[in-house]
Amino acid sequence: MNLPIGARVRHFRGTRQQDVIAGLAGISVDYYSQIERGLRIPTIAVLHRIAQELGVPVAALLSEGTTVTVTAEDTAAPSIARALMGFGPPRSTDPAGPEVLRERVEAAWRSWQSSPTRFTDAADVLPDLITDTEHAVRAHRTGDSERRRETLRVSADLYFLLRSYLRRAGRTDLSMMAADRAVRAAEDADDPLRIAAAQWNLGHALLAAGDPDAAEQVARKGSEQLKHRAQGGDADCAAMAGALQLVTVMASARRKDWWAARDRLRSAAAPAAKQAGEGNVMWTVFGPTNVALHAMSIEMEAGEASEALHDADQIDTSRLPSLERRFTFLLEVARCHDLRREDPAVLLHLLQAEQLAPEDLSRAELARTMVVGLMRRARAMQARQAEQLAGRMDML
Template identity: 30%
Template sequence: MRGRTNNLTIGERVAWYRYRRGLSQEVLAGLIGRTADWLGKIENNRIELDRLSVIKSLAEVLDVSLGDLLGEPGLLDWNGDSGTTTVPALRAALMNYRALGPFSGGPETGPSSVAVLRKEVEALWDAYQDSRFAYVTGRLPELLHRAQAATDHHDGDDQDQARRLLGLTYQLAATQLTKLGESDLAWIAADRGLTAVRPTGDPLIIGSLLRSVGHALHATGRYSEAVRLTEDAASYLEPHLKHATPALLSVYGTLFLSGSMAAARANDAATTRTFLAAADHAAGKLGADANHLWTAFGPTNVVIHRVATAAELGDLQVAIDLGPRVDTAGLPMERRVRHALEVARAYSSWNRLDDAQAVLLDAEQMAPEQVRHHFLSRQLALTWVRRQRGKPSAELVGLAQRLKVLD
């Protein structure tokens, strides 16, 4: 499907698949409890379709994946950071049979020391939080190879440390692949990470990886399962919280933030509120914004998720009242830009298109790769173009072209 519907809005993709399934608007709308008039407005871009719970319902009835309607995965552009090595090389690394059995064979120069490997893992996680997606994707295959070699070579405490670092590298792969719309590969990476770190029994790294499993479930529209995972993961971590480090408290709180998004996308407002309250309590105990184990967890991230979950639940009043007032300047770029997309969505839903476009353009300036690879930015830009009664402005056309939704 990649490339065939890149220039369609989500509503237009719904129509495209509906025709292929031989369904009338009346039949498809009835199957999801909506009216044909509503569906007609969706397909003609008169109503924005940006709530994932609704998109998932349509995908299920049309028997397509959530990614098919969102237009994912997108092709990762070659640039100075990536060269000509992107997702296929990472896919090959994840499908390396040596990771499945008792095989050895590290780099010819010998395995990295734990200290060197730790610096490499930290540097690549930092690059991810700076929204340098191509840079991270291009370097993950070799880092996975070196981390696996270190795990195979070392023993004792060094081996446990190498396993933790291998788990964190797999988690980074899962996180990055989710951002790129490669949900199946993200699931493989998260599973491999848990397998690598389980022998250590380290609740901090295991809990961190469980968050990535939740993200992989989100990406495939399995929201109810992601909610259950949040509950199970929290139960696993709770016995370790009596003397929790700030890092463990951050991982615990971030699990609830991820779960709150899953609950909102499952249209479960009560569980969304429960998870946000649990995250808020953890943030209060932490005391301030922090970035332990690259969680960007703290009071500000909790507020960001209040905005995002409100938008998913259709409570645009909360999103528009709270979203623009959140000061994200102290957070990593990835978090700042993700929140900006929510603010742009809220403005657009309230027909404040100039404000919405300004926010999206600012976000693109800060992190062009991240904006390019999120369905919200692509959907917003293309919908704005479609709704123009006259000729779209050069600025809007340029944005849509850079997001690869307009030729």
């Protein structure tokens, strides 16, 4: 983490008073305070004197540049990446049956959607699960066709999970690979619902890779393929079609076409969510609450913080099956307060997000940006709390 000089000075000062360090360094308290808040860049001579009084080398206070780099690092477990690339241990035993693999994949999904330590949990179970599932897919290339299809369905569901994990662990490249494998597994299984879910996952991977146009094309294709099934009364397909509509909404938002995003959400996604009700088809968490969360996100990204907070007041995330969606809600509420420079509210919601999902907070680029902002500009007590939070997030 490349923290600004001021944040580093504040960190090493600890509980000592500003006026004491300023006096010993031979500068005014006001000048010293401006250094800590990032308003002034000290000369090397001044920085040397401050470092001497703090008892640290000058290098400890120097950042590599004048900008703040807050992008989360690659936090994907190496064992997962190795297994995904085919470097897992060889499987010479009989493959696990699709029923056993199904139980394991669904257990992994439940953990991913509900555990506050979901990254740690995933690192424990996914490597073997990837290897065992790939072994089963290879073993069932011939023989009973329905057993082969069920194994491929399990494989697609596993790669849906891997796409989500890898994206949030900072491996957009491997996330795209997982999304592509999910598409192939779903198509080989000839399962319309999973094909649509695979396109939903691919759309999210493309959004993360910065290609909203391609994401929208994929989502529209998936929606069109589900159209007749959804109209025929298949509730799961109708919900999946609605989830795909949200991908097109997000694509418009990524292009900063706020009016198109609002219109698509109001005219397509919201009616589909009303029809489908609250649910979690193919782990999409699609329903009225998720649509409301996207409406709030649009306003936040558009810079309409007051409107977004108004929307947030109407949202109850407590019954959502996805911890991630509840976490994202808290993070985006914090961002709205951040846009309004309401530092106590920013800190409050960041701390709530930490309590809910500490591993997610440490990996969230937006959270890291807000913590740095608080350390630079907040009042002393809040800045100290932000600094303590930064330490728990491994930013210092």
